[in-house]
Structures are given as C-alpha cells and as structure tokens.
Amino acid sequence: MFIDEATITVKGGDGGDGIVAWRREKYVPKGGPAGGDGGQGGSVILVADPNVNTLVEFRYKRQFAARDGEHGGTSNKSGRSAPDLLIPVPVGTLIIRDGSPYADLGEPGKRVPIAKGGRGGLGNQHFATARRQAPHYSEKGEPGEEHEIALELRLLADVGIVGVPNAGKSTLLSVISAAKPKIADYPFTTLEPQLGVVRLDEETSFVAVDVPGLVEGAHEGAGLGDRFLRHVQRTRVLIHLIDGMDTPEQARTERAMIESELRESGLIDKPRIVVISKMDLPQARETFAALRQEIPGLMAISSATSEGVRELMYAAWRVIQETPAPRFALEESPRIDLTPSEPFHVERDGGVFVVSGPRVERLASMTDFDNDEALGRFERALDKLGVERRLRDLGIAAGDTVRIGDAEFEYS
Numbered sequence: 001m002f003i004d005e006a007t008i009t010v011k012g013g014d015g016g017d018g019i020v021a022w023r024r025e026k027y028v029p030k031g032g033p034a035g036g037d038g039g040q041g042g043s044v045i046l047v048a049d050p051n052v053n054t055l056v057e058f059r060y061k062r063q064f065a066a067r068d069g070e071h072g073g074t075s076n077k078s079g080r081s082a083p084d085l086l087i088p089v090p091v092g093t094l095i096i097r098d099g100s101p102y103a104d105l106g107e108p109g110k111r112v113p114i115a116k117g118g119r120g121g122l123g124n125q126h127f128a129t130a131r132r133q134a135p136h137y138s139e140k141g142e143p144g145e146e147h148e149i150a151l152e153l154r155l156l157a158d159v160g161i162v163g164v165p166n167a168g169k170s171t172l173l174s175v176i177s178a179a180k181p182k183i184a185d186y187p188f189t190t191l192e193p194q195l196g197v198v199r200l201d202e203e204t205s206f207v208a209v210d211v212p213g214l215v216e217g218a219h220e221g222a223g224l225g226d227r228f229l230r231h232v233q234r235t236r237v238l239i240h241l242i243d244g245m246d247t248p249e250q251a252r253t254e255r256a257m258i259e260s261e262l263r264e265s266g267l268i269d270k271p272r273i274v275v276i277s278k279m280d281l282p283q284a285r286e287t288f289a290a291l292r293q294e295i296p297g298l299m300a301i302s303s304a305t306s307e308g309v310r311e312l313m314y315a316a317w318r319v320i321q322e323t324p325a326p327r328f329a330l331e332e333s334p335r336i337d338l339t340p341s342e343p344f345h346v347e348r349d350g351g352v353f354v355v356s357g358p359r360v361e362r363l364a365s366m367t368d369f370d371n372d373e374a375l376g377r378f379e380r381a382l383d384k385l386g387v388e389r390r391l392r393d394l395g396i397a398a399g400d401t402v403r404i405g406d407a408e409f410e411y412s
C-alpha cells in the first residue's frame with residue numbers, strides 16, 4: 001500500500017534522577033555526599049532511509065518514545081544514558097511540526113533530531129558547599145521533549161508527468177523506463193504515483209513520476225483530487241501530456257483546466273513542456289497542427305511508435321540541467337524570538353498564581369517537592385529569578401496556591 005501521509009507522536013526519554021547518597025569508606029568516618037547523576041534520556045531521530053518506500057508503517061504504529069536515562073547510583077556513579085531512537089522514513093519525507101514545514105529528509109542518510117531527550121538530574125555530590133556540607137537533595141531528571149508531527153512524503157523525481165485521465169501518461173512512463181504501470185483505456189487507471197528511471201545513455205539518467213490524472217476541480221477534491229500533485233513538487237520540469245484523441249477545441253479546454261489546477265497547487269511557475277500524445281492517430285496530427293501556432297514549444301509524441309519520445313526526453317534533460325532543485329521553506333533551526341521576553345510570566349487564575357516560562361517550568365519539573373531541602377533550593381532559585389517579588393506584587397498571601405507546570409504548592 002502506498003501511504004504518503006502520517007501523524008505520529010514522538011517523545012524523548014526523560015533524564016534519570018540524580019540521587020542522594022553518602023560516602024561509606026572504612027577510614028572516612030563522616031562521608032560526604034556521593035549521590036550520582038542521572039543519565040541523559042534518548043532523543044528521537046528521524047533518518048531518511050532509501051530502503052523505506054512509503055509511510056505505511058506509521059498506519060499501525062503512531063507513538064514513538066526513546067528510553068529514559070538511568071538514575072544515578074551511589075559512590076558518585078552516573079546513571080547510564082539511554083540510546084537515541086532512530087526512526088527510518090522514506091527519502092523525501094517532509095516533517096511538519098506545529099503546522100509548518102520543519103525539516104526535509106530529502107537526501108539519503110540525513111538525520112533530524114525531532115524530540116530531545118532530557119538531561120540527567122544532578123546527584124547531591126554537586127550541592128555541597130562550605131555552609132552545607134551534607135545536602136540531602138538531588139535534582140530529578142529533565143523530562144524529554146514531546147511533539148506531535150506530521151510526515152508527508154514527496155517523492156524524489158526530476159520530471160513529473162501530468163495531464164487528464166487517459167492522456168497516455170502511464171504508457172509514456174512504460175516506454176521511457178523499465179516501470180510497468182497499469183495501462184487501460186478508461187480514466188483513473190493510475191491510482192497512485194509511479195516512479196521510473198529514464199536512461200539517456202551510460203552516464204545520464206533521471207527519474208520521472210507519473211501522477212494520477214487530474215480533472216476539473218481536483219484542488220477541491222474532484223476525481224482523485226490534487227493530493228498526488230505533492231509528488232511533483234520536487235521535480236524540476238513538468239511534462240503536460242494532452243490527449244491526442246481530443247479535438248483542438250477539447251485540447252484547448254483541457255490545457256486551460258490543467259493550468260488552473262497547477263496554479264491552485266502552486267506549481268504554475270515550474271518549467272513545463274506541453275506535449276500532444278498518440279501522434280500515430282490522425283486526430284492527434286490534426287490537433288497538433290491546429291495548436292502548434294498558439295502553444296510555444298509544443299511537442300508531439302507517440303508512445304505506440306516512439307515517434308518524438310527521444311526528443312522529448314532530451315528536451316526534459318536540458319531543462320533539468322538548467323533548473324535548480326526546488327527547496328521548501330523550512331524552520332529547521334528553532335525559531336528565534338528576537339523580542340526580549342520575560343524569563344517567566346505570572347498570572348492569577350482565581351485563587352491560584354500560575355507561573356509559566358520554560359526556565360521556571362524546567363526547574364519545577366526537576367525538583368522533588370517532597371524534599372524540604374530541594375524545596376528550599378527551588379525557592380531560592382525563584383527568588384533569584386524575581387518570581388518571589390512578582391508574586392508579592394500581585395498580593396500573594398501565605399496559604400495561596402502557586403502552580404508551575406505540573407507542580408502545585410502552597411505559598412509560605
């Protein structure tokens with residue numbers, strides 16, 4: 001089954017917790033803190049794998065989580081970090097995160113980290129100071145990132161063959177390549193894109209894709225719709241095949257219709273070669289003669305006799321060489337917000353004071369609220385950041401509830 005879209009959830013592993021432990025050596029009577037650090041959680045990484053052809057796998061499995069880091073051990077022993085989780089996807093997969101293109105897995109072997117694993121928490125060995133020689137607290141591991149992402153396959157091909165149903169697109173692909181697409185004299189024979197490798201000579205080859213026929217209103221979902229047009233988005237040139245069985249009048253209408261569908265799909269500016277098919281038929285010769293004046297560069301072929309096919313392939317090759325590969329506008333590097341923002345934000349929600357912001361939320365997620373010393377450290381950190389003062393400005397009183405991320409505690 002050819003599946004070219006999927007939505008999955010990816011989660012990086014949580015960092016392991018740092019622990020509280022003490023040195024216990026024979027000749028060291030008062031052992032100092034010796035709690036080891038937690039290990040790093042695994043990240044989820046997508047890999048463009050040439051052995052994967054469709055996104056069908058993601059029909060059945062939609063949730064992927066890397067393993068958590070191990071907790072720290074005694075004697076300052078760090079917990080083991082978890083391995084990254086590699087997910088193979090077809091070459092040509094576009095990753096969409098939060099509604100916009102995030103990364104393009106357009107080259108074999110390319111890797112994109114998509115959900116970072118959390119950092120391991122620090123053990124109590126790190127919190128000893130001159131004044132506090134026996135810290136009874138450690139950090140919890142940082143939670144791994146979690147995202148819902150959409151995957152969209154856009155096949156890698158240099159030439160896209162488009163046209164109305166029955167124009168002869170699959171027949172052309174079958175004569176220019178070793179591909180064996182289904183061919184029949186009824187519309188919508190081709191239900192999914194087909195790829196074929198075209199060899200011009202020993203050194204020269206390119207890939208062509210035949211997409212299902214387009215009808216009027218395809219961009220609104222008519223016929224098979226325009227959803228397969230995404231597979232010509234990476235191509236450098238389109239071959240628009242006009243059915244040679246059409247009268248000149250029908251051919252004109254057909255051409256305008258295809259152009260309007262291409263426009264609706266943002267493909268109108270792609271280089272395009274317009275071709276009349278089935279030149280072995282008298283109707284095709286008549287239509288070609290009638291249209292060659294109005295359509296600059298109009299070509300003509302017969303897949304049945306091979307007439308004009310070689311010329312068409314060389315013409316396509318010339319355009320491929322002159323045209324740079326199309327690129328998608330990506331947001332691969334995290335969006336950088338240039339407006340200086342508060343490190344945190346406090347909002348009153350009824351009787352609850354909600355503190356938000358990546359830094360404070362991370363701090364909260366790594367704090368063990370059942371441990372008084374850890375809580376003390378957390379409160380000192382909030383004080384330093386200015387959260388404390390902001391809460392007081394907003395009129396907080398002892399006994400009120402403060403919420404940070406998933407943590408809730410009573411203000412004292």
Ligand SMILES: Nc1nc2c(ncn2[C@@H]2O[C@H](COP(=O)(O)OP(=O)(O)OP(=O)(O)O)[C@@H](O)[C@H]2O)c(=O)[nH]1
Nearest residue numbers: 165166167168169170171185188189190213303304
């Ligand atoms: N005489 C003649 N018939 C052709 C030629 N090329 C294709 N045909 C016929 O046209 C019909 C449609 O061909 P296909 O290649 O299946 O057309 P298509 O454009 O792929 O059609 P869809 O997949 O339905 O969009 C078939 O009956 C073919 O045999 C040609 O060069 N000469």
Ligand SMILES: [Mg+2]
Nearest residue numbers: 169170189190
């Ligand atoms: Mg076909």
